[in-house]
Amino acid sequence: MKHLPEVDHDSGSPDDEEGSEAPQPSTSGLRKSESLDSISLGSEKPEEKRFKRxxxxxxxxxxxxxxxxxxxxxxxxxxxxxxxxxxxxxKGEKKRKxxxxxxxxxxxxxxxxxxxxxxxxxxxxxxxxxxxxxxxxxxxxxxxxxxxxxxxxxxxKWIHLVERLSFEKAVMRQKMQNEISQAKRVANFFKETVEREERQRKRLKKSNSGASENTSSAGGPSPYVFAQRETVEEKKAKKPQVNQDRENFLKSLFS
Missing domain, CATH: 3.30.70.330 (RRM (RNA recognition motif) domain)
Structure with missing residues (x-):
């Protein structure tokens, strides 16, 4: 190397000499990297401008x-x-004709x-x-x-529109779920009300039937009286009385 005799050995150590020699290849390497970076950046900038929508x-x-x-x-x-x-x-329109x-x-x-x-x-x-x-x-x-x-x-940007549409869809889905749950609650309430009334009606009917049985067993008057036909014995007992009345009537006529 031509520049070695010109170096002053008393002013530094070998480490300093190696440090002084190191920048030469590094500068060339930096220049190469800078040239590559400039090429890559130059190719990317038009793409960014071209795809800026x-x-x-x-x-x-x-x-x-x-x-x-x-x-x-x-x-x-x-x-x-x-x-x-x-x-x-x-709503209410037929799209197919x-x-x-x-x-x-x-x-x-x-x-x-x-x-x-x-x-x-x-x-x-x-x-x-x-x-x-x-x-x-x-x-x-x-x-x-x-x-x-x-x-x-x-x-x-387009991503803002996508986020807005997805948010609106989520809101609509949540609203629909709330309406469905509300309808289920109303249906369950109506069902429970009907079942409760049915149980009360059966309980009241059972209590009324038990009260009527208690009154009949106690010997109280029956609330209903039904007309019954006369028996054969009752009819025979009435016949002699009818004949006696007829005889008395005839006697009174011819006397």
Whole structure:
């Protein structure tokens, strides 16, 4: 090594010399690692920017608009990722109607929706461009005169929507369980009331029958008197009296 004769051996120990020689390979190693880090970081930054997405809230969805139609209309302006539309459950309506020989399914109606754009700036631009603007299309299109109601949700991510929907589902499940338990309590209370009244009625009937038996055994007057037919002996005892009365009547006539 050419620089060894120039080193002053009196000013330091061998450990110091090794320490002075060590930074040379380490600096080269650091430069290599820095170059690799810069390459890796440079490749990651565009991915973060590319996958930074934005969510737009739709407060009104026309009747009959399906997720496919909504996706097709919004894809004309910017690429769209995930979508969620809140379905309206209408009671008392038959969704299936027979038309000729085939079965026609009535499309669901939606009240609101959330759309995730692949780029955040596209979401902002679409919300600013289409809000309160007619949906357009052909004049005969059923959605031609409807207006867009869009709002960009700042600092809102798709995970927030998932958490909100799961929370609402849990609340609905808990509410349903409470209603079922309340209905069971009412049914059990009604059943217990009927059984208690039935037991009281049987107990009262039994007590009344026991009281009547006690009065009859004590020799008291019977509450009911039934008419009975005369016996044969009673009829024979009455016949001589009838004949005697007849004879007395005849004697009184001819005397």
């Amino acid at each position: 934005g969510v737009v809230y739709i407060s009104f969805i026309p009747q009959g608009m399906t997720p496919t139609i909504l996706r097709d209309r919004l894809t004309r302006f910017a690429p769209v990722g995930r979508m969620y539309m809140q379905r309206v459950e209408e 027979k038309k000729k020989e085939s079965t026609w399914v009535q499309p669901d109606n939606y009240s609101e929706g959330w759309v995730e754009f692949l780029k955040k700036r596209h979401a902002k631009q679409v919300a600013a461009l289409l809000n309160n603007q007619p949906m357009g299309g052909k004049k005969k299109d059923r959605f031609h005169d409807h207006l867009w109601n869009l709002k960009y949700l700042s600092r809102f």
